Amino acid sequence: MTPMLRELQREFADGIWNDVPAVHAHICDGTFPAARHLQIYRHNTFANLTDALIADYPVVHRLVAEGFFAYAADSYIRRHPPRSGNLHDFGGNFAGFLAAFPAAQTLPYLPDVARLEWAWQEAYHAAEAQPLSLDALAAVAPEHYGSLVFRLHPSARLLASDYPVLRIWQVNQPDFEGDPAVDLAEGAARLLVVRHGLDVEIEPLSVGEYAWLAALAAGRPLAAATEAALAAAADFDVAQAMQRHVRSVTLTGFDVMNDITP
Amino acid sequence: MPARAATRVSAPIPARAGIGLRAPHYRDVTETPPDVGWLEVHSENYFGDGGAPLHYLERARVHYPVSLHGVGLSLGSADPLNREHLRKLQQLIARIEPGLVSDHLSWSSIDGRYLNDLLPLPYTEEALDHIVARIVETQEFLGRRILVENPSSYLRYRHSTIPEWEFLTAAAERADCDILLDVNNVYVSACNHGFDPRVYLRAIPADRVQEIHLAGHTVKHHEDGDILIDTHNTRVCDVVWELYRETVARLGLRPTLIEWDSDLPALAVLVEEAAMADRILERVHDADAA
Known part of the structure; x- marks a missing residue:
């Protein structure tokens, strides 16, 4: 047949x-x-x-x-x-x-290590983006700051784990030298995976920064994101966080709610 | 309405040897471009939106004509053509302006599940009609000709009625596409199925062949017989070099790729293999001129 x-x-x-x-x-x-x-x-x-x-x-x-x-x-x-x-x-x-x-x-940490590696893969293949225009930011009237909605670099991925997955990742790189011991009790990791140019970086974040970037990534305006960050960590410094993530091109642009600016 | 791809003129692939561009060689190839005529890449490795792969491919493209070789179109599948895959290929064509675009005379998916391997078609009239329609549809979508390559195979179907060389030729002529003739694959299949590779190679019409592939294979020994596997992880063997020499003597000079995809050696080894192919092309050229 x-x-x-x-x-x-x-x-x-x-x-x-x-x-x-x-x-x-x-x-x-x-x-x-x-x-x-x-x-x-x-x-x-x-x-x-x-x-x-x-x-x-x-x-x-x-x-x-x-x-x-x-x-x-x-x-x-x-x-x-x-x-x-x-x-x-x-x-x-x-x-x-x-x-x-x-x-x-x-x-139990294995799935989070896998999440980190997939985030790395996604970041490696993600689109390019231009840095945020500081002139455009300077032109925003202060009373509108709270309603700014930021765009993250297309490669940016946020990852939280109960385990020290960055340390696990680092000691398992082929070129790692030093003591490969990992203390699982070292505890939680909050990470930003983002590509700068061609190189994918994994950056540890503070509790406040993580909450802030997670809220921004979810499309929440600056005021709400900052509130979330302060709720997570009372010592969160929004100016410092803004400077760091604009300079490193994690934040690549912004819209004023209902008003599109570069 | 099929959209047109590149409107600028693509750099043609010269009738000399080229090599595959693989990630471990990105820096070497772009910083000190070796003396090879052209480069080929697996299209799907550049379906991402950005980052290192596209960066290095675009830099390499400044120095070389590039051929896009696909492994994922699943041209022989009974499923509808994967439009998303075609769109990504079209975007890559627009970006890279390749000299040639190719995929395989095989299938790799059914019911939306992909085996990600080059699976053999039954060589029947039904399968021929089917793949012809699919090649035509692909060429219309991309707005350009493609090349279709003969795969290596490790089984034959009882209900096949057409020799592979006749099936390949008929598919190319009826779909009006070109042929990427893989001499190593012909040899691997000939050994596995017991036909004469020269009968196959001599049956392929010269005017359809626009590219040749050469690669190394692996012989797997078993108690009850040997099987050749197309592993792309070693040098081209002597028999395949001889078949290649005979083939270009008959067809004329053609762009020839050294394929090496796993157990990747130093770039210099690929360049040596390409130089070997170039010497054969030169000798054939000189003999024709004499």
Whole structure:
């Protein structure tokens, strides 16, 4: 029975993803029996996708045993098969997957390390942006400051974790020298991942700065964001935060509510 | 209404050897551009919005003509063409102004799930009609010709009725596209399926072939037989060099890419392999002139 193209491709994919043998009937026995010829494609597919995950998550890969990573990757590939022909889209759900992966529960910081690595990947490929115009900012009347809505650099990602994920990330870089010990009791991390030029940077933030940038990233105006920051940390200094993040091109522009200015 | 891509003239790819541009070589290639005729990249690696990949590709483009080689269009899939993928490719074409744009005579997705591999089509009239329509649709969308490459294969279907070389030729002629002839893939498939690679190579019409690929492969030994895998992680083997020499002697000089995608060596090794291809092209040219 000759299958139509769509039927053949469905059976082939089912053979790869779910080990369903129906497609074997359409494959010639050659050097090996038909099933082993299909197995070459199954191996290639899983190896390529596992390599893509290793490329996106090198620190997670270093943190766990090779066999564990392969097991996690295999489960991830089956549960979240790629939805585009661009491999760079494939790994985006890995952190969420790890958080729910029973075998990873003994490494509670692992999902946050994965979130940090995905943020790094997104920042690496994000669009460029021009620095904020200080002249335009200077031209805003002081009574309008509170209603300024800032734009963050397209690469900017904020990440909070109960674990010292920046330290974990740093000691697992290939060029790291020094004491690789990490004290998990070191506690929470609040991070900004942002690309300056071509280089992705991971910057620790204070409690207040994190709350402030998170509110700005959510599109809240300056007054509300500053209120949120002060609620999180009474010593938050908005002028200092503004200066730092304008200078580092994390803030790239602003609108006065309902009034678009560069 | 298909939109037109680049309106400026793209730099044509010269009939000499080129190399793939890969991230570990970004700095070397852009700071001290090696003596190779052109560069090729995997289109999908430049589908991002910015950052280092596009920065270095644009810098490299100042020194070299560039060819965009896709692995993700899934031209042979029974799914509708992925419009988002086509749009990203079109944007990249507009930005880079490539000399050539190519993808494969294969499929990689069904029902929206991608296997991200170059999977073999059954060589039937139905599959031929299908891929011809898809190539036509792609060329209309992009407003330019594409090249379609023969993949390596590790299985054959019982219901295939057309030899791959006839299928490839018919697809190119009916869709009016060009052919990217991968000599290593022909050799790998010939060994795996027991046909004569020269029968294949001699059957491909010269006027359709606008690019040639060369790469290294790996022989996997098993108790009951060997299988060749197209691994792109080593030098081109002697038999493939000989098949290449015969092919360009018959077709004429063509842009020839040294593909090397994993276990990437120093840039100098790629440049050496390209110089080898250039020497073969020069000898064929001199023999034709004599």
